[in-house]
Amino acid sequence: MSYTAKDPEKRPLLALVDQASPPDVAAYERGGGFRGLRRVLAGMSPAEVVEEVQKSKLRGRGGAGFNTGLKWSFVPKETQKQRKKYIVANGDEMEPGTFKDRMLVEGNPLQLIEGMIIAAYAIQATHGVIFLRGEYHLGLERLKIAVEQAKAAGFLGTKILGADFDFELIVHPSGGRYICGEETALITALEGRRANPRTKPPFPQVSGLWGLPTVVNNIETFSNVPHILANGIDWYLGLSACDDGGTKLYGISGRARRPGVYELPLGTRMGVLLEECAGGMQDGYKLRAFLPGGASTAFLGAEHADIVMDYATPEKAGSRLGTGLAILLDDRASPIGMIRNLEHFFAQESCGFCTPCRDGLPWVEKLLIEIDEGRGTPDDIARLEDAARLIGPMGRTFCAHAPGAIAPLASGLKLFREDFERLVAQGRPSEGASPAQGHAA
Amino acid sequence: MPDVIDADLVETILDMAHHDVLPRGACIEAMKIVQDRYGWICDRHLKQIADLLGMSLADIDGVATYYNLIFRQPVGENVIMLCDSVSCWVMGTDGVREKLCRKLGVKMGQTTEDGKFTLLPIVCLGHCDHAPAMLINKEIYGPVRPEDIDGIIEAHREKTS
Ligand SMILES: Cc1cc2nc3c(=O)[nH]c(=O)nc-3n(C[C@H](O)[C@H](O)[C@H](O)COP(=O)(O)O)c2cc1C
Numbered sequence: 001m002s003y004t005a006k007d008p009e010k011r012p013l014l015a016l017v018d019q020a021s022p023p024d025v026a027a028y029e030r031g032g033g034f035r036g037l038r039r040v041l042a043g044m045s046p047a048e049v050v051e052e053v054q055k056s057k058l059r060g061r062g063g064a065g066f067n068t069g070l071k072w073s074f075v076p077k078e079t080q081k082q083r084k085k086y087i088v089a090n091g092d093e094m095e096p097g098t099f100k101d102r103m104l105v106e107g108n109p110l111q112l113i114e115g116m117i118i119a120a121y122a123i124q125a126t127h128g129v130i131f132l133r134g135e136y137h138l139g140l141e142r143l144k145i146a147v148e149q150a151k152a153a154g155f156l157g158t159k160i161l162g163a164d165f166d167f168e169l170i171v172h173p174s175g176g177r178y179i180c181g182e183e184t185a186l187i188t189a190l191e192g193r194r195a196n197p198r199t200k201p202p203f204p205q206v207s208g209l210w211g212l213p214t215v216v217n218n219i220e221t222f223s224n225v226p227h228i229l230a231n232g233i234d235w236y237l238g239l240s241a242c243d244d245g246g247t248k249l250y251g252i253s254g255r256a257r258r259p260g261v262y263e264l265p266l267g268t269r270m271g272v273l274l275e276e277c278a279g280g281m282q283d284g285y286k287l288r289a290f291l292p293g294g295a296s297t298a299f300l301g302a303e304h305a306d307i308v309m310d311y312a313t314p315e316k317a318g319s320r321l322g323t324g325l326a327i328l329l330d331d332r333a334s335p336i337g338m339i340r341n342l343e344h345f346f347a348q349e350s351c352g353f354c355t356p357c358r359d360g361l362p363w364v365e366k367l368l369i370e371i372d373e374g375r376g377t378p379d380d381i382a383r384l385e386d387a388a389r390l391i392g393p394m395g396r397t398f399c400a401h402a403p404g405a406i407a408p409l410a411s412g413l414k415l416f417r418e419d420f421e422r423l424v425a426q427g428r429p430s431e432g433a434s435p436a437q438g439h440a441a
Numbered sequence: 442m443p444d445v446i447d448a449d450l451v452e453t454i455l456d457m458a459h460h461d462v463l464p465r466g467a468c469i470e471a472m473k474i475v476q477d478r479y480g481w482i483c484d485r486h487l488k489q490i491a492d493l494l495g496m497s498l499a500d501i502d503g504v505a506t507y508y509n510l511i512f513r514q515p516v517g518e519n520v521i522m523l524c525d526s527v528s529c530w531v532m533g534t535d536g537v538r539e540k541l542c543r544k545l546g547v548k549m550g551q552t553t554e555d556g557k558f559t560l561l562p563i564v565c566l567g568h569c570d571h572a573p574a575m576l577i578n579k580e581i582y583g584p585v586r587p588e589d590i591d592g593i594i595e596a597h598r599e600k601t602s
């Protein structure tokens with residue numbers, strides 16, 4: 001099918017991804033790999049690399065969407081010899097409904113590694129860490145092999161490709177906790193402490209891992225970098241259907257015919273993703289609403305089923321692009337049940353550092369259980385609204401976990417108001433999710 | 442389980458500690474390799490790791506209990522982790538959980554009497570396009586239907602008998 005066919009010109013990120021057997025160094029190079037790094041080390045200055053990435057308008061793919069080159073430019077401009085610095089790949093991927101980084105590490109780990117080496121050169125980092133979620137056993141195995149291969153071929157270690165540039169890379173499998181995906185918590189985890197987030201400033205680019213300058217980027221973000229350096233800014237900007245650069249790994253899960261990950265121009269419409277890539281809804285199910293980019297993005301109703309999935313448009317509609325992997329709510333699943341499931345997750349994964357999140361989210365979950373099980377009162381709906389108003393705004397908590405947790409609740413209270421009121425009025429449990437029956441073929 | 446951690450593991454832990462900026466940076470990986478060999482982290486081993494890394498027992502236990510994948514209690518020969526996050530919920534993980542509990546005769550969080558299986562909930566396994574998803578030891582399954590459970594469990598029972 002045209003949306004999934006291998007095409008290095010249109011779909012560079014997945015072009016060499018092979019989940020059955022990822023390319024080794026030779027196959028990766030045959031497919032165009034390490035061209036970007038070779039160009040960089042053949043004569044570009046670190047500042048030139050930062051500038052090129054900044055102008056390519058690559059924005060972070062981990063959820064916040066910050067311009068990647070701009071982030072790198074905040075690192076103090078010192079050479080490798082002047083100060084130790086770190087490059088960290090965020091492969092925690094525990095946001096429910098997100099399954100894109102797994103594909104990249106399992107299917108083409110060398111692409112990530114090349115992106116990290118280029119980034120390291122750009123900020124003159126000496127050390128790199130790939131932080132991978134602990135449940136990705138296959139990904140871990142393949143990353144370790146790929147790091148060894150890259151080392152043996154002279155892409156890691158000292159005097160890389162004969163240049164005056166050294167870089168050492170290790171893989172760290174996580175102990176398993178959602179909050180480790182938050183970049184300052186991730187850094188704390190790597191230091192062997194309970195992974196509570198830290199207040200910013202200071203930002204990691206100035207004071208990160210072990211107090212040294214550190215850049216944390218998502219795995220998909222790094223995987224874009226080799227292509228920018230190999231093919232140039234104009235080519236990269238041309239991949240996109242909006243103002244920002246590149247393609248995006250989009251995805252669909254829920255009651256679609258063919259859930260999965262698809263690489264498409266950034267700014268592709270949701271209708272293309274759902275109807276053409278995912279084959280539409282399964283027979284007997286209708287789309288009711290969706291979370292456009294993971295569990296911590298606000299619900300959009302079915303009237304947005306053809307929304308442009310760039311950074312700006314979902315925000316205008318009251319949500320966020322987030323990770324770009326949408327979760328579908330169908331007409332046969334209970335929206336209250338779905339929100340209850342989401343808030344159970346967020347309450348459980350709160351790190352406990354600040355009160356509104358630690359105490360507020362379990363309270364929210366309790367109210368939702370009451371309502372979902374037919375014991376709720378109209379006051380409970382009002383209490384949920386209070387909680388959303390009090391916990392939701394950025395800045396009330398140390399990190400964005402709590403605002404993310406409130407996004408589906410606050411939007412759901414508006415969008416599914418009638419469902420909430422009906423459940424409370426009838427005093428019967430909601431119907432829950434439709435029973436397991438796997439995917440239609 | 443031996444009173445003290447095997448010498449080869451101690452050596453690996455000291456080596457990892459030596460390569461980190463502070464030894465404590467190696468604590469998660471140290472606990473993981475100990476758990477890989479003995480199944481879980483008992484108090485004696487935890488104390489020993491703490492000593493090797495220059496941490497207090499309270500400090501390292503705080504780290505250990507923070508994480509899903511570090512076990513401070515004995516687990517069965519097979520650890521089943523069933524995803525209870527949102528995409529799997531939509532696709533019917535509740536039915537799979539009921540079937541698993543019935544089949545094994547345990548509740549979530551418990552181990553079967555014969556010590557063969559521990560059943561735990563887990564958050565999104567990054568396998569949402571194959572929901573409902575489940576991890577048994579290092580192997581991922583999905584989409585799992587309630588009617589698949591008997592076959593999957595029996596296959597693992599045989600493998601570890
Ligand atoms: C609660 C929470 C969880 C997060 N989880 C992840 C994650 O699993 N992976 C990720 O790349 N970013 C995650 N982030 C975002 C990171 O903090 C950070 O913004 C990102 O890694 C930066 O990379 P990028 O600029 O390449 O997107 C999370 C943020 C929060 C608040």
Ligand code: SF4
Nearest residue numbers: 351353354357397399
């Ligand atoms: S918002 Fe929640 S997860 Fe973030 S620091 Fe506060 S308690 Fe921890």
Ligand code: FES
Nearest residue numbers: 524529565566569
């Ligand atoms: S929600 Fe279950 S694997 Fe993602």
